[in-house]
Amino acid sequence: MAKINFGGVTEEVVTREEFPLAKAQDTLKEETIAIIGYGVQGPGQALNLRDNGFNVIIGQRKESKTWDKAVSDGWVPGETLFEIEEACEKGTIIQYLLSDAGQISLWPTVKKHLTAGKALYFSHGFGITYKERTGIVPPEDIDVILVAPKGSGTSLRRMFLEGRGLNSSYAIFQDATGKAKDRVVSLGIGVGSGYLFPTDFKKEVYSDLTGERGTLMGAIQGIFAAQYDVLRANGHSPSEAFNETVEELTQSLMPLVAENGMDWMYANCSTTAQRGALDWWKKFRDASKPVFEELYKEVAAGNEAQRSIDSNSKSDYREKLEVELKELRDSEMWQAGSEVRKLRPENN
Numbered sequence: 143m144a145k146i147n148f149g150g151v152t153e154e155v156v157t158r159e160e161f162p163l164a165k166a167q168d169t170l171k172e173e174t175i176a177i178i179g180y181g182v183q184g185p186g187q188a189l190n191l192r193d194n195g196f197n198v199i200i201g202q203r204k205e206s207k208t209w210d211k212a213v214s215d216g217w218v219p220g221e222t223l224f225e226i227e228e229a230c231e232k233g234t235i236i237q238y239l240l241s242d243a244g245q246i247s248l249w250p251t252v253k254k255h256l257t258a259g260k261a262l263y264f265s266h267g268f269g270i271t272y273k274e275r276t277g278i279v280p281p282e283d284i285d286v287i288l289v290a291p292k293g294s295g296t297s298l299r300r301m302f303l304e305g306r307g308l309n310s311s312y313a314i315f316q317d318a319t320g321k322a323k324d325r326v327v328s329l330g331i332g333v334g335s336g337y338l339f340p341t342d343f344k345k346e347v348y349s350d351l352t353g354e355r356g357t358l359m360g361a362i363q364g365i366f367a368a369q370y371d372v373l374r375a376n377g378h379s380p381s382e383a384f385n386e387t388v389e390e391l392t393q394s395l396m397p398l399v400a401e402n403g404m405d406w407m408y409a410n411c412s413t414t415a416q417r418g419a420l421d422w423w424k425k426f427r428d429a430s431k432p433v434f435e436e437l438y439k440e441v442a443a444g445n446e447a448q449r450s451i452d453s454n455s456k457s458d459y460r461e462k463l464e465v466e467l468k469e470l471r472d473s474e475m476w477q478a479g480s481e482v483r484k485l486r487p488e489n490n
């Protein structure tokens with residue numbers, strides 16, 4: 143593994159140079175990879191693996207929208223597309239990509255087919271780390287591994303098609319065959335990761351749950367809403383408030399951060415903006431840090447996991463989520479956003 147110095151801390155990273163696709167293909171040439179679940183990660187990982195030349199089958203409930211989606215993606219019923227149980231029986235590597243709550247209800251079915259020497263693969267440390275809550279305790283004679291792409295399955299697929307890649311973390315919970323490392327790295331390369339960062343199941347799920355509730359999804363919406371509301375309360379129009387809160391960030395400034403870091407983005411803004419941003423960022427850090435500390439504690443205590451299990455195990459969880467997403471979509475800020483997006487010059 144390559145040793146890389148990340149801001150003063152040396153870490154190991156698996157690179158595609160040391161583990162090329164050909165080696166991954168060779169490692170897994172006798173394996174049948176069964177992708178269980180065709181939601182967001184399922185299609186992204188399955189299609190990338192198929193395009194990369196691996197033997198892939200899908201396990202999905204018949205009579206579901208996602209079964210039809212799998213068919214339209216070229217999976218053939220009876221050949222490469224099966225009911226979940228049949229796919230589990232056929233697979234030597236089971237990629238368990240149902241929702242974290244779905245994994246709990248299907249576990250008794252999946253477990254039956256985890257015979258000696260197979261590998262059980264997750265894209266989240268959830269099921270294993272919170273085993274007291276999920277009941278997911280794998281048999282001892284199989285490998286238990288994880289590849290967690292650091293992004294949406296939609297991005298994983300799009301970036302693969304663009305010839306880019308989305309990096310992943312990987313972990314080994316159980317190495318029964320002595321082949322777990324080669325299997326997990328090969329799968330990581332196969333699903334389209336360029337580089338693979340080692341972790342363990344617990345660190346993966348704690349950081350992932352914190353990140354998505356925090357800056358990646360929860361905190362960002364919170365901070366957008368707070369600034370938008372203050373601008374509106376002070377008489378600014380919706381378009382002005384949206385432009386100064388979201389549109390400029392996503393269209394102009396975040397690409398600069400992605401390219402070369404925060405100081406680079408700052409340096410490409412006015413000296414007026416730089417002065418103010420350098421003065422104010424610490425105030426925002428100090429105001430939000432207690433919330434992040436509370437969040438991490440809730441994650442580590444398992445309370446966040448439990449909330450997600452409870453709500454996503456209900457039979458109408460999709461409808462309920464959709465109601466809340468609609469609330470966001472219908473809020474003035476995001477309605478304004480919808481109009482602002484149409485006015486992007488490239489959309490004309």
Ligand SMILES: NC(=O)C1=CN([C@@H]2O[C@H](COP(=O)(O)OP(=O)(O)OC[C@H]3O[C@@H](n4cnc5c(N)ncnc54)[C@H](O)[C@@H]3O)[C@@H](O)[C@H]2O)C=CC1
Nearest residue numbers: 179180181182183184208239240241244247265266294295
């Ligand atoms: N969404 C994403 O891009 C990412 C997801 N992950 C992880 O990957 C795994 C899969 O996540 P997603 O693709 O988001 O899942 P999802 O929420 O889209 O669900 C996947 C599939 O599970 C099915 N399902 C749910 N409950 C079921 C049940 N009780 N019985 C049978 N099928 C059921 C759904 O119909 C869907 O086809 C999870 O562990 C998640 O944490 C990791 C990185 C990113």
Ligand SMILES: CC(=O)[C@](C)(O)C(=O)O
Nearest residue numbers: 291292293294295350354
């Ligand atoms: C896309 C991703 O990595 C998330 C936000 O952690 C998730 O979908 O669970």
Ligand SMILES: [Mg+2]
Nearest residue numbers: 291292293350
């Ligand atoms: Mg994640």
Ligand SMILES: [Mg+2]
Nearest residue numbers: 266350351354
């Ligand atoms: Mg997540």
